[in-house]
Amino acid sequence: MEDVERQVAEALASAFGERLELLAVHGSEVTGDAFPGFSDLDLVAVLRGGRLDLEAALKCADGLALDLGPASYLQVDWVDAGTPRPSLVTSSFRLLIGDAVPEALFHTAFTLRLSGAAWLEQLPDLIQRDTEDWAIAVGRRSRQLRLIVTRAKPTVRAWLTTLGEDPVATYAAPWGRLANAVRRHDPGIAGLVLELVEGLRAEQRDEYALGSTGLHLLTRIAAHV
DSSP states (O other), rough: OHHHHHHHHHHHHHGGGEEEEEEEEEEEHHHHHHOTTTTEEEEEEEESSSOOOHHHHHHHHHHHOOOOOOOOOEEEEEETTTTTOBOTTTTTTTEOOOOOOOOBBBOOOHHHHHHHHHHHHHHHHHHHHHHHHHTTTTHHHHHHHHHHHHHHHHHHHHHHTTTTTHHHHHHTHHHHHHHHHHHHOOHHHHHHHHHHHHHHHHSSSHHHHHHHHHHHHHHHHHHHO
């Protein structure tokens, strides 16, 4: 993935020039639990001069016509350099462009608890929507499965922080450590976490089974909140 990250950084640098103050990769690619062909490549891009404009976006799109390798797609959090906000967790990112990360970009235990609480508040509605969409996901099962799976890790992390786990350590943890933390609180939910992870690691993924496991996992956690 290093070559892919380099090409993405070069494309964004070409599109934005000096406006691109910082580019960092975070998420599963850094924690070491990305699932080839399934996980996305998560980036934080800090831009000077306001939000992304149309011309820069079109130039960026043209420059990003490249093979992402094992990553399924790019996910970029665009941050205005003039009004930075918490976007990165200590020790769980890698800088691609830039020398130092402004303090305002780092999450704290407080901001992670806040964002986790906001996530859990909307979780029942997300589950209901995903359940309805999964029932009729003919022809788009893979896409719907990715959506369900992207909800799993933030849900587990947010729930663990409500149980007293350290927010910064929890949000920097890969699936293995998260499963161990969950086991201390609810072995049944830990079993669903491991079932989901093992299914995603399988050479031949059973999309129906994975969707079922993911929805059961989200529903079980929502019932505990």
